[in-house]
Amino acid sequence: MTHETPAHERALAFSRAAHAYAAHRPEYPAAAFDVLEELAGLRLAGARVADVGTGTGLAARALRERGARVIGVEPGAGMAARFRRDLPDVPLVRGDGNRLPLADGSLDLVGYAQSWHWTDPARAVPSALRVLRPGGALALLWNDPDPSVEWVAEQQERIVGRFGDGCYISDRTLPPGLPWRTRELRWSRRISVGFHLAKLATHSAFIVHDGDGAAEFLAAERTHLLRRFPDGTLDEPYVSLVAVAVSPGTRD
Known part of the structure; x- marks a missing residue:
């Protein structure tokens, strides 16, 4: 019998929000994949890549557009169904980052885009290293709201006050014992307040607490935001972290 962690159960809860996730979550900036290639010392074009915890395929799509031979790995049924609908030509296997259902030494790159914090690093690191060829790269990517921006910090404080610590900005702790190289990128997208709130509703705090005050919180948040952004639009700032x-x- 397999014992799953609360984090794993929360990750699977995202299946309930698969369509909203695909519609409202931001794409990764193109520069993030330039940095990934630089830090990994490889070209994505032609590389054998697994996108683990692929969700609806935001990173998988970008990797494929770079010419990578991508396979998605996803535990959630709802996310997997959306992935297959949007990326029917990209292979997908059901599984999670703690026990990759992939062959030993079969990959040039294993990537966890916005999904590493759902794993148990003690199991996920050996699993990733097992499926990498010698000289292959483990890449962790995050795409989180930028807490250095005042209104984002204020919003985060309200969310933490309502739902508790660790429910908004991802844990970016890197597992020890590996030669990590990192780079941060800051960027933003111009969207409506309504679109921002729909995106906010796809974060784990709101999915896990659906029906437990989430709707009321989002309604109050609309009032806060329209007071600050009376024209109904805002620049939604992000900080992307690439760790490789x-x-x-020896490389092949």
Whole structure:
């Protein structure tokens, strides 16, 4: 019998929001994949890549557009169904980052885009290293709201006050013992207040607490935001983190 962690159960809860996630979550900036190639020392074009915790395929799509031979790995049924609808030509297997259902030494790159914080690093690191070829790369990507921006920090404080710590900005702790190279990128997108709130509703705090004050919170948040942004639009700021560790061994 497999014992799943609360984090794993929360990750699976995203299946309930698969369509909203696909519609409202931001794409990764193109520069993030330039940085990934630089830090990993490889070209994505032609590379064998697994996008683990792929969700609806936001990163998988970008990787494929770079010419990578991508396979998605996803535990959630709802997310997997949306992935298959949007990316029917990209292979997808059901599984999670703690026990990858992939062959030993079969990949040039294993990526966890906005999904590493759902894993147990003690299991996920050995699993990732097992499926990488010698000299392959483990890449972790995050795309989070930028807490250095005043209105985002104020919003985060309100969310934490309502739903508790750790419910908004992802845990970006890197597992020890690997030669990590990192880079941060700041960027923003111009959207409506309504679109921002729909995106906010796809964060784990609102999915897990659906029906437990989430709707009321979002209604109050609309009032806060329209007071600050009376024209109904805002620049939604992000900070993307790219972290890469190259596995031991000689490249092919």
